[in-house]
Amino acid sequence: MLNSLSGRFLILTTVFVMLAEVLIFVPSVARFREDYLLLRLERAQIASLALLADDMIDQDLEQELLDNAGVFNVVLRRDEVRQLVLSSPIPEQIHETIDLRDNRPFTLIRDALARLLDPADRIIRVMGNPVQDGGLLIEVTMETGPLRMAMIDYGLRILALSAVISVVTAFLLFLAVRALLVRPIKGVVGAMQSYATAPEDARRIITPSAGIRELREAEEALASMQTQLTGALKQKERMAQLGGAVSKISHDLRNMLTSAQLFTDRIEGSDDPLVRRMAPKLVNSITRAVNLCETVLAFGRVEEPPPALNRVGLASIVSDVVEAERLAAGEHDLSFSEDIPASMTIRADGEQIYRVISNLVRNARQAIISTGKPGEICISASEDDDAWWIRITDTGPGLPAKARDHLFQPFQGGATKGGSGLGLAISADLVRGHGGRVELAKSDGDGTSFLIRLPKSNVSLPEAAE
Structure with a gap:
């Protein structure tokens, strides 16, 4: 499975989709953290407005408003006056001040990652703009523990969803690759293996049929190569057969010429001047013909004699x-x-x-x-x-x-x-x-x-x- 093209494509697709989800996850968590803090500011503002509407709210109701908002105290600045609207005891010193008015992407991502990596429950001050022009500034103090747990829960849900999306996407791509690439490639490989068993059989030459341009070009190139190879094999077979026939003919012709060469010895003793002049040329011609027959026999055995x-x-x-x-x-x-x-x-x-x-x-x-x-x-x-x-x-x-x-x-x-x-x-x-x-x-x-x-x-x- 892992050594197959489709298997490796499935694994790579899953890995790359997960990597994309991780790259999406980081800014998503940063945005979740910002929304979480803004929600706390909004709830704190609503609680402070309730107190401003009725100065006679008792201490228990005030504490309930703070618990509802998830903060320890609320400071609201209105008309250039900074006013502590709601307050309760803070268990420890404030560790950090976060100003949501400075919401640059890099700052949000950096602070979100820092919060995820810090397991300690700390007290932080959060500052932001009130909603609906309810003032100039609103400040709250709150714990980071609930914030971190909410971020972790959100992150786990995002990762789980990403894993499901990755698996489904990879599986769909796996099916697509098998149908569009792997199956045609296996068809080409099968055609090559079939052709290799009997390359002289022209029926085994692949017929291009792929719909994908690159695969069709590969099939056409393979078909051309197989056609040329089949023709070359047939030509080689015919040459081998012809070489065998020529060798047999040359063998018999050599014997005939050798006999004719014996008769030329008597012709050289003739008294006829024309015969005496032509006889040496006839002897040379017959000698060359015998040598040619010997050479053809050697050529048929692929053994050309050295000069x-x-x-x-x-x-x-x-x-x-x-x-x-x-x-x-x-x-x-x-x-x-x-x-x-x-x-x-x-x-x-x-x-x-x-x-x-x-x-x-x-x-x-x-x-x-x-x-x-x-x-x-x-x-x-x-x-x-x-x-x-x-x-x-x-x-x-x-x-x-x-x-x-x-x-x-x-x-x-x-x-x-x-x-x-x-x-x-x-x-x-x-x-x-x-x-x-x-x-x-x-x-x-x-x-x-x-x-x-x-x-x-x-x-x-x-x-x-x-």
């Missing part, structure tokens, strides 16, 4: 990529340009860098061919003291918005219709394995430009990821 770093010539790698892509372009009006210093050597895994550049150039070729217009692909490179820079630029239509939003994400960042985006994802992973990065430098209606950075110094993978 075998060596000094390799970048110009020869780019030349092989351009020659292969030029053959793939066929009769389409597509030109390739290379701006690679002949002496540039990079410290990298030649096969992996070939795959990276090939993937980017292939994407550019496919994007240009899809437009049916002529185009150009340019591969350039430069270096500085810290890194080698490779830039692949095309004059294609640019990446679509979806591809830019999911760049380097497999099966989501495809740049062409039917594309999987796996090439960009693999390229980014391979370059990260070298401690570098692939970034989109530009993509608009004039074309696309990718920039590859390969650091010259050793960089850890966490630093490269950052």
Whole structure:
């Protein structure tokens, strides 16, 4: 109960209402004390007027008038003459004089609290203005004991009433909070727990229904998050299934290519000059295809092999990529340009860098061919003291918005219709394995430009990821 929101709200409400009642209680008691003393002055004035009307009142009747007024004596000042109208023996000396004509709030509250905290029965003199212009001043002497007891009784009644009001108010607020806040919050918690048991089930996504704006906003945010998570889980499941299928296909394709690789050994011994010239390229292509199958199998196991770093010539790698892509372009009006210093050597895994550049150039070729217009692909490179820079630029239509939003994400960042985006994802992973990065430098209606950075110094993978 105490650990629940409604329980704590009930306790806090009770405490705060009681605190408010206490703050009200102090001036109320001060006002009660003032009214009590004014009533004593009024009664004393009435008693004194009775005596003034008949000077022959005997002593017993005079004492009865004083007892009725609750005072020991009455002094009335009329026409600048101070007159002791009623009197009786005072049991002790006067302890304090109270002038009710000085009725400032702070003074009244201070004197009331002092009277409550002083248990002794003292004799006080009270001064005030007579009612109905019955004189200039009226004074009485009286005991503080009855006054204090009356104040305590009044205070207890006020506190009891305050307690009842606090409990009733807190209970009503408790019911209101349960109906307006706690129950909808429990509904949201229940929906979250139900969704957690089967997040792939779209039927468990919460339907916003709260009438309170803040709760409805929370429900809408939760529904949006659950929808995205359910979609991501389905996408992940499909990717896992597709990865398993690709791994199986790659396994069988690798076996076929290995068999084809055996036949190329005999082709290399042919006397035909054209065959002898094309055979090495065929061997290289089949070797790369076998390596690609091995890599796809590793990617399916989330085990991309680390790069075998060596000094390799970048110009020869780019030349092989351009020659292969030029053959793939066929009769389409597509030109390739290379701006690679002949002496540039990079410290990298030649096969992996070939795959990276090939993937980017292939994407550019496919994007240009899809437009049916002529185009150009340019591969350039430069270096500085810290890194080698490779830039692949095309004059294609640019990446679509979806591809830019999911760049380097497999099966989501495809740049062409039917594309999987796996090439960009693999390229980014391979370059990260070298401690570098692939970034989109530009993509608009004039074309696309990718920039590859390969650091010259050793960089850890966490630093490269950052």
